[in-house]
Amino acid sequence: MSLPVDDLQCAVCCDIFTDPVLLSCSHSFCRGCVRLYWETSGSRDCPMCRKRASKAAPTTNLALRNLCDTLQEAQRESLSTGKEDPEMSCDLHAERLKLFCLVDKRPMCVVCQSSKTHKNHECLPLEEAIVDCKEELRSTLASLRDKMDSLKRIHTNSMDTMDYIKNQAVETQQEIQAKFEQLHQVLRRQESERLAAVKREEEEKLAGMRDKISEMADEMLSLEESFTVLESELNADDMTLLQNFKAIQERCNSIPLGPVNMAGTLIDVSKHLSNLKYSIWENTNNHLEYTPVTLDPNTAHPYLILSDDLTSLRYSGQSFGCPENPERFQKSAEVVGMRPLGSGRHHWIVDTGGNGDWLLGVAASSTPRNAEVSARPENGFWTLCYRDGELRAMVSPPTPLASATPVRRVRVQLDYNRGTLCFFDCSSSSSSSSSCDEDDADARLLYRFESAFTEMLLPYFYTQSPHPLTILPESVFVTALRQYTPTQVP
Template identity: 35%
Template sequence: MAENMDEGMPEEPLPIQQDLTCPVCQCIFQDPVLLPCSHSFCRECLRRSLEVSRRCPVCREPFEGTQAISNRSLRDTAESFLKQADWRPKQSRPGTEMCNLHLKPLELFCEKDEELVCVDCVTLHVSHTLKPVKEGAPICKKYLGDKVQIFEKKLKKYKKTSQSFKSALEYIEHQAEEAEKQIKAEIDRLRQVLLKEEALRLKALANEKEEKMANMQELISQTDIELTDLNDLIDTLKKEMGREDLPFLRNFKEVNAKAVWTELDPSFCFRALLDVSKHVGSLGFKVWKNMQAHVRYYPVLFDPNTASPWLSLNADYTSVKESAERLSVPDSQERFDPCVFILGAQSYSSGKHKWDINVGDNPKWIVGVCNETVIRKKKFTVSPARGVWAIGLSKGVYSVHNKERTELQVQQRPENIRIKLNLDKGEVSFWDGGRAKHLVTLTHKFEERIFPIFGPGLHTSPVSLVPGKIAVHTS
């Protein structure tokens, strides 16, 4: 490609000069090649264009590199033009940039196209705002300066977010450590229960073994005694049978009277052996059934990742209360802040579900269900319009959190609120769980996943989930 070959061209380009200018580099052709579409380019310019696209830089017609042929006629004409005796290089002023099209200084700036132009380019920018370079530069600098300020604010946000991510990484590590401790503690507790169960069953087995072996030993001793007596009787009879006839017959009546055996034949007594089936039959099921006394089932658990930073939970996520200070937890998208709420860890899209929450004597609380997309990062009014169906207590008044905030008439203060959710019917009902008394039912065509929602208020006394009943059914 020609370099600095035409930097001294006349200010007014000659018609032939325009015909001899490469459309790519805007310089006089050097070793031009011709494409099938009839456009010509410097060989080097075309090679560089091929690295980007295999299309003509002017008309965008596709072509193969092998289809380009040398344009000798154009090459000879370009060389003759450069050798003209009346052409002399004209030096531009130092630091002056020239227009590639008109070879004149770039003295104007087009605000619309955001590019430098020369005075002859004005006709190509009709209706555009053109400003001298000295006026255009401050405008562009101000524009970029405003962007820099925006980016700097964004940079601060990125740094803050990055730090939050690092804190979250540490928090995940902390969560894993705490969960590991709880898992080991619970498994160890259950292991102790199983060891105790094992000891009781082994003791029962040993007791029965001892009893059955004692009975069998007594039976053996009794049989041995009778065996000795029977042997003595046989020996006596054989001895008498060996006498002479007269003495034998003389004692026969007496001997015959003694030849009597009234004892029953020895035999196994009933249930003489171990009742093995009682000890090992369905052993796993029996142990598991007995484990019910040592485990609790909760239909719903609190989700700590959604809890307001002002709420603290117990180790197994079944109780929540006010935190003495704001907890340092990751501000994830699912966490409520600033509203003091927490969701259940379970979600529902169909079927019937039920859970109880013990609100005790807390003076303020909200319980119910909500859509998965409920607002979490700003305050909102609890109502069906916001995707929440709930009841609550505030300032001594029980309310249904509907559009009108209806007062709920309650004869006795409920300490346990039972929530029944029937998604197939589109109903959520609230009950006094302790008295099994119906309070209110709300209806809606639920279209999102539904979560239990709890607003326990800021109190030192906890709000707790109530364990569900465990029943074993066999068939």
């Protein structure tokens, strides 16, 4: 006859019940155990649920006492006849398994404890070991459940990202088609090549996402199998759990719990749209408009709206369903340019218009995208700020700059090698935007940063105004050089 030994153990002494009594809360304990507990605690509470017991003496649990007597009688008969459960005996010494080795993670007898194999190993009684092992496996199961929840969230975000990639591909193709439509029919061949490039990248990105999702599905399946094994072992008898504990633990520890890398999963829209007209017509003799800086939409905060040609931004106050990719600013309405700057001289002019809340400048490429950081040089930002009608250089502390009128046009000029970043007010300049620089008499120097730049910089933009900030185009002249052959004079 198989008796439920765990159900016949007192929760206080962890041994078979002796003269069990039944409390009003339906919990049972040894009469002596509950009396000692009450004397020690000074209150008549249940040791398990803390419910107040009645003042009357607890009644004897006759049914439980009969079961305990039957179990003890069976154990005595087993000892007298020499019949023991083979699973409870040591394979080497035929002794009863009473200890659990914490080093080798397996049950053993008292003779094993004195052997060379387990010498100096820390051991616990089986009753204590089973409690610790169950607790550890429950903790592992909880960790795996957390991993499963995390994978489910990532899986959902990955499916949304796939839809976003498809939308990116469609919108990018439409923009490319619109710009090609403005050109002559002789350029159709180049248009087809660019559309094919977007299609190839879309297929590559979607294939990459399918691989990631497939990997996550496999991992989720492996986790589900681990859940089944763990739950099965936790429901098994104690000795089977202890004998299989090491193998279960190794299986659970072999499951990778690292984060899924989602960087670089979006289509590089800037590669296809940045200065598209210029790149197509750069070998022609026509005058072209060239924008020295274009924005990277994969970095734009979800509340920012960028123009189709990636040269202006404005604040909307609502999200447009952008995925949480690692490149994107998540905490503040920021965006950076698509091309990092690491040497030489660079400049761009921003038309602020009626925008009354903006920051312009450069940011180090390593600045965090998922945290709010003060735009100061010590944090990798060199910027000018206009807010509440006041223009300030963002140093520590911010320095107010005198300006009789609002700055409508700002030229940002970077000399990376010399370590300087200058801001000019070109609002009253009579010359074209392309010639507004430090040599322009109407251009006024607003502020000059000096720093030893040590990493790549990115053009930086911030606004919380519905009025756009626009990067102005510059005129570019393409001249074809021809070899001159003098005419022979007779």
